[in-house]
Amino acid sequence: MKKVCLILLLISTQVSSVEGNDELTSQERELYQHIIQEVRCLVCQNQSVGESNADLAKDLRTQIMEQVKKGGSEEDIKSYLLSRYGDFVLYEPSFKKSTYILWLSPILILLLILGWLRKIGIIGK
Amino acid sequence: MKRILPIIIFIGLFIFLTKSLYEPQTNIPSPLIGKPIPTFSLSELNSDTSLTNNDILGTISLINIWATWCVGCDQEHSFLVDLAANQTIDIPIIGINWKDRDDLALRWLSQRGDPYSIVLSDPIGKTAIDFGVYGAPETFLIDEQGVIHYKHFGPLNREIFASNFMPIIKDLRR
């Protein structure tokens, strides 16, 4: 699998070979570009679906393009993918119990810093 | 305290890294377990008849996603043929031919044997995406109502089937 992906990495196209972006409005085009960068290619797992040249990536891009054209929002399309492939397929982890610590870590660290600064006497005199 | 905090954090990190080194890489778990199979409408292999969910439900079966270009499918095929012929286990195998051509698929099956009760064609791949397929072969275990109870990624063989599928099948048949 890894060798296939390394080879596919070389080919690196990002374009759905079926359709171009002509008929999209600029908002739709931006939405499409935005989403394909955030979806993980499940075949070549170190690339987004936008970057990957794997067949599955092309199929997924086609699907996403169709949904964008039908007027789907980012949420709609992402939940479409989530319900089929699970959390792994999105580069942005969903906010749920098992990822609370992940998403709250910036705030936690900030609080830790403030607490420590107070302890060593730099603030709060 | 400040002096030993770093080493405590490090020990935690170290233990975690050691454990992760020996954990086998798992496949992507399917969110469809426990849910019914997606609605589909596909033509049967080499015919114009269009089949939908109702046409394949009614009994505990396997759905096998395969293709002629897929090396793993070749590897598991003889096992599938045996399984289909096995009267004791008696479980039908529904095939979905993924991103392939009907003529190639027919030839492939005639060369290797056809274990499938029905073969559906998904040349575009949209139904496969609905199943959450990301590589062939993949095999789903469904019950009479079409609820998915298990999914296996990769080629099937006797051992995997016996240890992963049979217990669920026995359970469902009780």
Add this chain to the structure above:
Amino acid sequence: MAPEFGQLFLISALAASLMQFLLGLNIIPLNQANRELLITRFTSIHSLAVFLAMLCLSYSFLIDDFSVLYVALNSHTNLPVPYKVAALWGAHEGSLLLWIFLLSLWGVSLAYSQKFFGQTMVLKIKSLSILGLVSFGFILFIIYTSNPFERIYPFPEQGRDLNPLLQDPALAVHPPILYAGYVGLAVPFALALASLISIKDYRWAGIARIWAINSWLFLTGGIALGSWWAYYELGWGGWWFWDPVENASLMPWLVATALVHSLIVTEKKQLFNGFSALLAIIAFSLSLLGTFLVRSGVIISVHSFASDPERGLFILMLIGFFTGGALIIYALNQKQSKPLNLNLLSRESLLLLNNVFLCSAAGLIMIGTLYPLVLELINSEKISVGPPYFNFVILFPFIPLMLFIGVAVFSSWGGTGKKLFVNINRLALLSIVFGLTIAYLILGYETPLTTLGIILAIWTIFTGAMPVIKSLRSQTHQLVKNFPMALAHIGLGLTVLGITVTSSYGITFDDTLGFGQSKQVGSYEFKLITIEDRTGPNFKARVATVDIFSDNVKVGSVFPEKRIYDSASPSMTEAGIDSNLFRDLFVALGEDLGGGIWSMHLQYKPLLRLIWLGPFIMMLGGLFRLFLLKPFSREI
């Protein structure tokens, strides 16, 4: 014979590094002068032995000796000669050889340094000894699990060729420079430990600072080169992916930056000694962690070498020994620090605060990188943590960091905030005005975050430049003293400006073009003229000519290619890029759809080059600091 000699040299290096280590322990009775002499000699011998081992491997590459497994896997008779040389570090075993070579070179630079005298000589001896032990561990690792001199029998007639992605001039510079940065952090690490086990005071800091800046310099360059290479090589115009291996280089960089600043305080004010030592330990440990992540197979990455749990375990043991040992020594020897009596706005305090932000950034990146692993282990749940997470989370430490950088520049040692705000108020206002002008008038409003990023970048640049501008009017040596800092901060500001603008204002267009057709991307028109064939030394290519117009005036032509290397069938894209300081225009070929129509990836990327110009200027700052200030070293 060459591979066998290579083995011999490796074993010699093993022995020499062991001696280098043992000489630092007091088991052999010697007076200090002799000890110093001997340890210096063995450091040199060790380095020479590794160098000769590298030469042997290189020789095998140059004569196409495919009986050597490593050469067979990474070379080919048609491979151009420069790449046969660079292929030495193209895969796991050889790159480790490069690693230990650079480590030994840093040892030599420490051994011949003139900065040690009198009581600090013991620091040199102890730190060389520690470096010897580190080298010993890694050479052992190479010999036992990753030997590049392994033979293969029967040997193939032709090699598998170097990965086409690596057949690029950047391969000659990116790994060596990056590795120099990684291993260079071993020197402050060794010095910190040496201090903790011998003289236990602050005098290690001024010396360590030199090597910290050196390593930081190389890391900055290595990371920037990697980003630049990925941009033009990989075909989709990306320059940073928060890939685990990229993160593994960014984390030590952040901590090394903190280390450099902390060492300033330790050297000048004899404060934060423990903190500096800890940073030195953590920085090198992060380098080691990076090595582990890349080579153990634990993490999925485009950069990872072939994975092997046995290798992973060995590296983990090395990490456990060195980092664990170092942290134990730290815990045992670190004196209880006196409570700080500092005003929040004193220079010491602000430097500490910014260091905390830098380290938090490193910590957040570590959490994001390792979290999927943790979750899989605990919960059997598989998630992905990628750019959307990192791009969001990194803002939390970086925004306050950029803010306080400017404030810190004007702060004074042991000072209070009184005179501080007088100086910066005007600059703050100027930055806001400038920033708003750029964001609203010149570029067009995007989001509040974009505006903030631009303002902060300009603030960093202005505050960095201000001390130099002020000292232009006064004495020269003040100018010289502030110049490196100015360059480094200006460089950072430019980088952030480039990142903000290109991310917010860049435009991407995936489309199909036929001959003579054109597409509008922003204010630029891309027109496909023709596609021809060409032949290279070891590939055949289809080359497109794409003309780019702005307001109907031709701005440039680019020639994106699709290459097929003879030795492997799949094709590779070479992007066509028209670049200047203000914008990049990027074209990559997709697929031939027949009938003269090709799918293409078109991009407009404003201020992209700043992302690499910035690090370059930062490096200049580091270089100036190292070389310009020697006569004034007492004052700094």
